[in-house]
Amino acid sequence: MAINKEWHRSHRMPPKATREQRIAWHAAHKAACGCRDVPASIRADVMKLLRSHRKP
Numbered sequence: 001m002a003i004n005k006e007w008h009r010s011h012r013m014p015p016k017a018t019r020e021q022r023i024a025w026h027a028a029h030k031a032a033c034g035c036r037d038v039p040a041s042i043r044a045d046v047m048k049l050l051r052s053h054r055k056p
Contacts, residue, residue, distance in 0.1 A: 004033035007029075008033065023049060027053075
C-alpha cells in the first residue's frame with residue numbers, strides 16, 4: 001500500500017512513546033495508511049484495539 005504522506009505529517013509518533021501510545025499510534029496508522037506492518041511486539045494489542053473499535 002502507498003504511504004499517506006498527509007497522515008504521517010499530522011500524526012507523529014511521540015518521542016519516547018509509551019507502549020500504550022505506540023499501540024494507539026499503530027492502530028490509527030493501520031486504519032489510515034498501512035504502509036508497513038505493525039511490529040510483532042505489539043501486533044496482538046493493536047489488533048485487539050482495532051477489533052474493539054469496529055461497529056457491529
